[in-house]
Amino acid sequence: AQTVTQSQPEMSVQEAETVTLSCTYDTSESDYYLFWYKQPPSRQMILVIRQEAYKQQNATENRFSVNFQKAAKSFSLKISDSQLGDAAMYFCAYRREGGATNKLIFGTGTLLAVQP
Amino acid sequence: KAGVTQTPRYLIKTRGQQVTLSCSPISGHRSVSWYQQTPGQGLQFLFEYFSETQRNKGNFPGRFSGRQFSNSRSEMNVSTLELGDSALYLCASRGTGDYGYTFGSGTRLTVV
Numbered sequence: 001a002q003t004v005t006q007s008q009p010e011m012s013v014q015e016a017e018t019v020t021l022s023c024t025y026d027t028s029e030s031d032y033y034l035f036w037y038k039q040p041p042s043r044q045m046i047l048v049i050r051q052e053a054y055k056q057q058n059a060t061e062n063r064f065s066v067n068f069q070k071a072a073k074s075f076s077l078k079i080s081d082s083q084l085g086d087a088a089m090y091f092c093a094y095r096r097e098g099g100a101t102n103k104l105i106f107g108t109g110t111l112l113a114v115q116p
Numbered sequence: 117k118a119g120v121t122q123t124p125r126y127l128i129k130t131r132g133q134q135v136t137l138s139c140s141p142i143s144g145h146r147s148v149s150w151y152q153q154t155p156g157q158g159l160q161f162l163f164e165y166f167s168e169t170q171r172n173k174g175n176f177p178g179r180f181s182g183r184q185f186s187n188s189r190s191e192m193n194v195s196t197l198e199l200g201d202s203a204l205y206l207c208a209s210r211g212t213g214d215y216g217y218t219f220g221s222g223t224r225l226t227v228v
Contacts, residue, residue, distance in 0.1 A: 045219035103161035
């Protein structure tokens with residue numbers, strides 16, 4: 001069974017600094033997708049960035065980028081120039097490509113605090 | 117375009133009652149999934165519907181059920197509520213050809 005592990009329950013960063021959130025996963029599949037979702041106090045899960053496993057190039061979205069290491073099954077999120085609005089719970093998620101199951105498998109989350 | 121809409125936002129029910137939650141996906145999205153979020157168990161997959169058919173179901177008891185209508189709107193029902201059913205229930209939709217999901221703001225269910 002696939003699993004997603006986030007080993008940092010909480011992280012803190014100074015405004016304008018850079019922070020990296022860690023995520024590892026376990027799967028025997030070769031085709032899959034990885035995601036980082038942000039959940040602020042408003043509760044809505046917001047897609048931050050996504051990565052297709054077959055792409056070697058790391059995804060970037062403005063201040064957000066990932067370090068995808070397929071062999072190591074690692075998928076970390078880097079937030080540059082952190083802003084107060086980045087404070088939230090961040091979830092790493094995995095979804096298998098194809099097959100009968102399209103569910104997202106989530107990690108336990110990392111609570112990010114941004115200090116002014 | 118409008119996002120995923122979940123109603124109601126908050127709900128308080130008594131043990132033994134049943135509850136129905138509603139989810140309207142993004143226009144054109146035919147896949148709707150439901151997740152339960154609790155502090156203890158985290159985010160867990162409940163079920164997925166596509167074109168009115170349940171495609172996948174998570175490891176939840178039969179008290180949890182759902183359905184999808186021809187306009188892709190989905191409902192989930194929980195019968196004989198237990199205290200442990202207190203959770204945030206999130207709905208997500210996905211369009212054909214898109215591999216990411218868009219979530220709603222959830223329904224916070226409290227069972228007393």
